[in-house]
Amino acid sequence: xxxxxxxxxxxxxxxxxxxxxxxxxxxxxxxxxxxxxxxxxxxxxxxxxxxxxxxxxxxxxxxxxxxxxxxxxxxxxxxxxxxxxxxxxxxxxxxxxxxxxxxxxxxxx
Amino acid sequence: xxxxxxxxxxxxxxxxxxxxxxxxxxxxxxxxxxxxxxxxxxxxxxxxxxxxxxxxxxxxxxxxxxxxxxxxxxxxxxxxxxxxxxxxxxxxxxxxxxxxxxxxxxxxxxxxxxxx
Numbered sequence: 001x002x003x004x005x006x007x008x009x010x011x012x013x014x015x016x017x018x019x020x021x022x023x024x025x026x027x028x029x030x031x032x033x034x035x036x037x038x039x040x041x042x043x044x045x046x047x048x049x050x051x052x053x054x055x056x057x058x059x060x061x062x063x064x065x066x067x068x069x070x071x072x073x074x075x076x077x078x079x080x081x082x083x084x085x086x087x088x089x090x091x092x093x094x095x096x097x098x099x100x101x102x103x104x105x106x107x108x109x
Numbered sequence: 110x111x112x113x114x115x116x117x118x119x120x121x122x123x124x125x126x127x128x129x130x131x132x133x134x135x136x137x138x139x140x141x142x143x144x145x146x147x148x149x150x151x152x153x154x155x156x157x158x159x160x161x162x163x164x165x166x167x168x169x170x171x172x173x174x175x176x177x178x179x180x181x182x183x184x185x186x187x188x189x190x191x192x193x194x195x196x197x198x199x200x201x202x203x204x205x206x207x208x209x210x211x212x213x214x215x216x217x218x219x220x221x222x223x224x225x
Contacts, residue, residue, distance in 0.1 A: 004151075006151075009149075034214075036216075041218070042218055042219075043113070043200055043202075043216030043217050043218045043219050044152065044200075044216050045216070046214065046215070089151050089152070091151075091214075095157075095164075095165070096142065096154055096157055096165065097142075097154070097214060098154065099144075099151030099152045099153070100151050101149065101150055101151045102150075102151050
């Protein structure tokens with residue numbers, strides 16, 4: 001059973017517009033919620049995180065929102081840039097991270 | 110520190126052979142994790158160590174798989190009698206334990222295994 005679900009395998013947006021990536025999880029005991037970015041032939045790299053006591057965390061163009069009652073996490077990228085094109089993984093956990101299947105974001109110039 | 114290093118980057122092996130991968134974590138990190146990623150999937154947890162102690166193993170880690178971290182520094186992952194289903198990217202990550210541990214999870218570039 002999937003503990004972390006990213007229901008959109010892919011997303012395509014125009015440069016300058018907002019990208020919204022979504023993630024749902026099942027275990028309410030998770031403490032940490034993160035987004036990773038992955039380019040081909042590289043390992044995932046940490047992008048942004050939020051702890052369970054917050055509902056929003058912002059870092060430049062990236063904002064993560066957490067809705068604990070809905071067990072839902074989202075990543076907003078605004079404005080989107082072509083260099084943001086990558087696979088984005090949602091990861092949640094306590095002692096270790098559980099990853100979603102990823103969403104491939106393509107930002108078109 | 111150059112981050113998390115994994116060796117080799119690529120490995121092609123014949124079915125039934127044994128393979129061993131190495132991971133060198135960030136030196137001050139006491140936790141080390143192994144994940145496996147197949148096409149179209151996210152990284153799946155295999156096992157993790159705190160120092161030299163193996164604290165958890167996934168049910169994905171069959172008895173053909175063994176991981177060690179003998180001195181609490183580098184780690185090895187061995188797969189015996191490889192099968193075609195073992196073909197995947199094997200990722201290593203390291204972090205510090207405690208509250209900031211998960212926030213500082215750093216991955217290596219992975220070892221891509223192809224079993225023919």
